[in-house]
Every structure is written in C-alpha cells, then in structure tokens.
Amino acid sequence: MFARTSALVFLPQCGQVRNMATLKDITIRLKSIKNIQKITKSMKMVAAAKYARAERQLKPARVYGNGAVALYEKAEIHAPEGVANKHLLxxxxxxRGLCGAVHSNVAKAIKAKIATLTGEGKEVMVVNVGDKLRNILQRTHGNYLLLSCKEVGRKPPTFTDASIVATELLNMGYxxxxxxxxxxxxRSVIxxxxxxxxxxxIDTVANSENMGIYDDIDADVLRNYQEFALVNIIYFGLKESTTSEQSARMTAMDSASKNASEMIDKLTLTFNRTRQAVITKELIEIISGAAAL
Incomplete structure (x- = not known):
C-alpha cells in the first residue's frame, strides 16, 4: 500500500515540474517576440517618415540626373569600340541593413558587369558608396575596389555628399x-x-563624332561640365537609392511585424493548451488520489 501511494505521489510531481518548465519557456519566448515586435513596429514608423521625406526630395533630384545625361543622349556619345578599355563602375x-535585397541587388549587377567586361579583356575598377556594398564585394571582388565611401544612409544625402565622392574620385587621378x-x-512603395x-x-566626350553639332566648346568648359555631370549623376543615384532603401525597409519591417503577430498567436495558443493540460492533469491526480483513499 505504501509503495503504491509513493508512486502516485512521486510521478505526478515530475510531470508537473516538466509542464511548468515548458510554460516558463513559452512565456519567455512570448516576451522576447513581443519585444522584437515593438522594435520592428518602431522601425517601420521611422522608415515610413524617412520614406515620405525621401520621396518628396526625389522628384527635383531626378532633374539633375536626367539633365546630366541629356547631352550624352542627344549627341549619342559612346566610346569607340576597341578603344574603351578602362571602365569605372x-x-x-x-x-544600413534590414531593407531586403537592396544592397545585394546592386552588388549582383556590379558582379555581372565585371564578369562581362573582364571577359572582353577590359580593365574594370569599382567605386562603392556605402559600407554594405563594400562588405559584399570585398569577399569575392576586393581586387576591383578603387575607392570606398562610408557614412552613407545615416542622414538624407545632399549634393555636398555627392560632391565629396566625385572630388575624391577625381583627385585619385584614375x-x-x-x-x-x-x-x-x-518605382513604387513596394x-x-x-x-x-x-x-x-572628358576625352571620350571631346572626341565624339556627334559633338560637332554644338559650337566649339572650350576645354575648360567641357571639363567643368563633365565634373558637374558626374556629381549630378551620383547625387541622382543617392536619392533614388535612398528612397528605394527606405521603402524596402518599411515593407520589410511591416512583414516582420506581421510575422511576429502570427508567432505570438501560435505561442499563445500553445501556452493556453499546455496550461489547460496541466490543470486537467492536476484534477485527475486529485480525483485519483481521493478514489485511492
């Protein structure tokens, strides 16, 4: 009789401890996911505010980029085949990360261009604007990196930022x-x-056949235009990339918040079921103990 009573008392205690540990683990995990959800929601709100500002600034910035390449398009400027052996990307x-495939897509395009140009026997060098891109390219294409620029994306890009990048590039003498x-x-928010x-x-533009449609252009004027056009195109690229990045981050944080909500619902259901199982088991033990007496 004593041995049977010991078994009745001992075994349920182990099961109760095990269930309590499971409930504690679920509670800790729920708390962790809820904290992460608060962070992702906050990041979504911040990204939404930055995206709205970036989108407003994008329209006037596009004028810089489109205007800079207007001369190239109208004069149909291109480097002669067999002469353009040095390419700069x-x-x-x-x-900053947490914005989907924004950085990896640019790196993928650069790698594809490098493979194509080097396959044709061309020399290729890369200037990367942004530390995320440098980290991706450094692993496999580090020997192509000519210049790396950091401190990009923390604040909205300005024309001064583009000027600094262009000045550093021109001063290198490449x-x-x-x-x-x-x-x-x-293209859109998604x-x-x-x-x-x-x-x-400058030499490629000056030696282009179609430049004859314009009046004689002084060498200094052409040099100034080329430098200004380079800054404009970089500024245009910074504005486009910033808007794309903020919209992608806003979308990514929204998806993360929704995924966190789904996990919270599933864990809450698991917690309730586990707790109900513990209560049911304890009731059965009480009834069984009373029946044994």
Whole structure:
C-alpha cells in the first residue's frame, strides 16, 4: 500500500515540474517576440517618415540626373569600340541593413558587369558608396575596389555628399574611358529596379563624332561640365537609392511585424493548451488520489 501511494505521489510531481518548465519557456519566448515586435513596429514608423521625406526630395533630384545625361543622349556619345578599355563602375548603396535585397541587388549587377567586361579583356575598377556594398564585394571582388565611401544612409544625402565622392574620385587621378553609376531606381512603395546611368571621360566626350553639332566648346568648359555631370549623376543615384532603401525597409519591417503577430498567436495558443493540460492533469491526480483513499 505504501509503495503504491509513493508512486502516485512521486510521478505526478515530475510531470508537473516538466509542464511548468515548458510554460516558463513559452512565456519567455512570448516576451522576447513581443519585444522584437515593438522594435520592428518602431522601425517601420521611422522608415515610413524617412520614406515620405525621401520621396518628396526625389522628384527635383531626378532633374539633375536626367539633365546630366541629356547631352550624352542627344549627341549619342559612346566610346569607340576597341578603344574603351578602362571602365569605372560606381555602386550606390548605404551603411544600413534590414531593407531586403537592396544592397545585394546592386552588388549582383556590379558582379555581372565585371564578369562581362573582364571577359572582353577590359580593365574594370569599382567605386562603392556605402559600407554594405563594400562588405559584399570585398569577399569575392576586393581586387576591383578603387575607392570606398562610408557614412552613407545615416542622414538624407545632399549634393555636398555627392560632391565629396566625385572630388575624391577625381583627385585619385584614375583615368577611365567610360563607366556607369549603378543604383536602385525607385518605382513604387513596394517596387524598385536596379538601373544604371552612363558616365564618360572628358576625352571620350571631346572626341565624339556627334559633338560637332554644338559650337566649339572650350576645354575648360567641357571639363567643368563633365565634373558637374558626374556629381549630378551620383547625387541622382543617392536619392533614388535612398528612397528605394527606405521603402524596402518599411515593407520589410511591416512583414516582420506581421510575422511576429502570427508567432505570438501560435505561442499563445500553445501556452493556453499546455496550461489547460496541466490543470486537467492536476484534477485527475486529485480525483485519483481521493478514489485511492
């Protein structure tokens, strides 16, 4: 009789401790997910405010980019085949993450261009604007990096920021024939596309056949225009990429908040079921103990 009573008392205690541990684990996990959800909701609100400001500033910034390449398009400027052996790629991203595939898409486009150009025997160098892009390219294409720019994305980009990047590039003295600024072009709040704008050296523009449609252009004027056009295109790329980044981050944080809500609902249901199982088991033990007496 004593042995049977010991068994009745001992076994339920182990089960109760095990269930209590499970309930405690679920409670801790629920608390953790709720805290994460608060963070993602806050980040979504911040991203939404930054996105609204970036979208307002994007429209006037597009005038800079489109105006800068207008001369290239109207004069049909392009580097002669077999002569343009040096290419410069300027990739625009930022220093901040949690924005989907914004940075990796630019890196993917740059890697594809490098593979194509090097396959044709061309020399390629890369200027990356943003630490995230540098981290991606450094692992596999570090030997192509010419210049890396940090402190991008913490504040809305300005024309001064673009001027600093262009000045650093020009001061390095790297001579290239043609190239491209690769960035994420904003399309809508849920959509963006990796795009590029062409850039050319002063010699390439000056020696273009179609430049004859314009009056004689002084060399200093052409040099100033080329430098100003480079700054404009970089500024345009920064504004487009910033708007795309903020919209992508807002979308990503919204998805993360919804996923957290789903996990909270599932864990709450699991918690209630586990707690109900513990209560039911305790009632059965009480009834069984009373019946044994």
């Amino acid at each position: 300027i990739g625009v991203s930022s220093d 001579e290239f024939d043609q190239g491209a600024v690769i960035y994420n072009r904003f 959509s963006y596309k990796t795009d590029e704008k062409p850039i050319f050296s």
